[in-house]
Amino acid sequence: MNRAQRRQQQRAERKAQQKGGTYNIDMEMIQPWSDVLMKIKLPDEVLDGMLDITDQVLQDPDRKNWGDNLAGQIADEPLIPHEMMQKYQISQGGTIFEFLMNVVGEYIKQCSFQQATREDHDKVKDIQWLTQMKSAWIVSQWEGEYNPIHIHTECSLSTVMYLKVPEFLPSTKPERDDDGCILFVGAGHQGSRLTRNIIKHKPKVGDFFLFPAHLQHCVYPFKTEDDAERRSVSFNADFIAKHEYEKQQQMAQQQQQAPPKPMPGAPEKLTIRTDDSI
Numbered sequence: 001m002n003r004a005q006r007r008q009q010q011r012a013e014r015k016a017q018q019k020g021g022t023y024n025i026d027m028e029m030i031q032p033w034s035d036v037l038m039k040i041k042l043p044d045e046v047l048d049g050m051l052d053i054t055d056q057v058l059q060d061p062d063r064k065n066w067g068d069n070l071a072g073q074i075a076d077e078p079l080i081p082h083e084m085m086q087k088y089q090i091s092q093g094g095t096i097f098e099f100l101m102n103v104v105g106e107y108i109k110q111c112s113f114q115q116a117t118r119e120d121h122d123k124v125k126d127i128q129w130l131t132q133m134k135s136a137w138i139v140s141q142w143e144g145e146y147n148p149i150h151i152h153t154e155c156s157l158s159t160v161m162y163l164k165v166p167e168f169l170p171s172t173k174p175e176r177d178d179d180g181c182i183l184f185v186g187a188g189h190q191g192s193r194l195t196r197n198i199i200k201h202k203p204k205v206g207d208f209f210l211f212p213a214h215l216q217h218c219v220y221p222f223k224t225e226d227d228a229e230r231r232s233v234s235f236n237a238d239f240i241a242k243h244e245y246e247k248q249q250q251m252a253q254q255q256q257q258a259p260p261k262p263m264p265g266a267p268e269k270l271t272i273r274t275d276d277s278i
Helices: 003-019 044-058 082-086 096-114 118-124 242-254
Strands: 038-041 129-141 147-150 157-164 182-185 198-201 207-212 216-219 230-241 271-273
Touching: 038 096, 044 082, 044 096, 044 129, 044 157, 044 230, 082 096, 082 129, 096 118, 096 129, 096 157, 096 207, 096 230, 129 242, 230 242
Parallel strands: none
Antiparallel strands: 038 207, 129 230, 129 271, 147 216, 157 207, 157 230, 182 198, 182 216
16 A cells, blocks of 8 residues: 555545544643552552561560651551561562562652653653652551641651551541541642542551652541551652762762762661562
8 A cells, every 4th residue: 555545545534533423532631740649459468467567566565656756646656667577578579678669669650650741751661769768657546546637758758558447436427427537638729620639538458558748638536336446557758760869979979078868867778679560
């Protein structure tokens, strides 16, 4: 088929589509200014492993309470030593720590795609990210305890995973069903019919959220019949592109200075995420 014949065929196809009242239109939703809230379900063995780790921490009389650094009106919020997650092997290979950091890497990758048009995806798809877990802590929440609206500081993103969720008693106004929910408050305009600024979610065991550190969120209190625990784990994280970090190191060496700390105040070393799988 020569060029003239191809053009004739394309014109005929377009006319046929128009007669049917439909067009084949390439559509792209572009949202570079939107915060991304990512939700996954923890694999069973990761969930079981985190339950085991948090049981050990909560049973340790010498555990370090992190609550003084947090906003929650919650009595018991102990730190989780990174080593416990780094040593906990899972059957898919690697450790719970590596699994969690791979999820963080996937979140960063999706956020970088979110900021790019389709034509720019090739520019960001092969970037290697150095990811870093900062403080990680347990939220052992009981009836009447809550987390007021707040953000996270000294990090770029934060997370929350739910390990235990009791059966809540009905809210005083059941039609609202607020008790026990986590609430995320974003930048969407309250009066807009095309966006929304609030997402409310009643957690289920295994839910795992990742979100920007500046995203406001809160947790409502709850009531239970048998004073049962709701247990979650949160950790903060940071990241930098590998090529940017190497550039910083090179500049420091040229200036005969010690290499800069990639993220001041971070308790752990950076780990290179090269595996796209979760």
